[in-house]
Amino acid sequence: MTKKPQRQAVILDLIAANDVGSQEQLRRLLERRGVSVTQATLSRDLRELGLVRVPGDHGARYALPEKADDAIPALEALLPQLFSSLDGVGELIVLHTLSSGAQPVSEAIDAAGWREILGTVAGENTILVICRSPQARHEVAQRLTALARGA
Numbered sequence: 001m002t003k004k005p006q007r008q009a010v011i012l013d014l015i016a017a018n019d020v021g022s023q024e025q026l027r028r029l030l031e032r033r034g035v036s037v038t039q040a041t042l043s044r045d046l047r048e049l050g051l052v053r054v055p056g057d058h059g060a061r062y063a064l065p066e067k068a069d070d071a072i073p074a075l076e077a078l079l080p081q082l083f084s085s086l087d088g089v090g091e092l093i094v095l096h097t098l099s100s101g102a103q104p105v106s107e108a109i110d111a112a113g114w115r116e117i118l119g120t121v122a123g124e125n126t127i128l129v130i131c132r133s134p135q136a137r138h139e140v141a142q143r144l145t146a147l148a149r150g151a
């Protein structure tokens with residue numbers, strides 16, 4: 001059994017050397033290095049190391065926050081990769097993403113500067129989008145759904 005500091009060092013090496021897009025892919029890479037790890041332990045390691053998912057050439061990948069590009073990725077690039085579902089009521093939209101997708105998508109929504117949106121609040125995989133009116137919510141929901149479909 002590998003000790004935590006050694007295991008986390010191997011994780012950092014693998015992330016630096018590979019475009020790792022999922023925990024399962026990382027788990028397989030770790031096994032090739034002789035490190036057996038459960039999904040729960042791997043999730044905890046990723047969180048403790050502060051790794052984030054950022055858009056890459058072939059989809060989202062894990063990276064250290066300081067290695068992430070300073071430019072906020074375009075919403076058009078993120079949504080097709082990270083979108084899960086969307087629903088809303090009144091002036092509020094609840095947008096669900098894949099795991100760890102809420103923060104980058106929320107930042108991209110805020111950076112887009114849509115006048116219909118007052119702001120966003122993001123968790124791990126859920127974003128609350130606060131719109132100016134129910135009509136604005138309807139328009140924003142349509143635009144987000146279209147972007148998620150790659151339109």
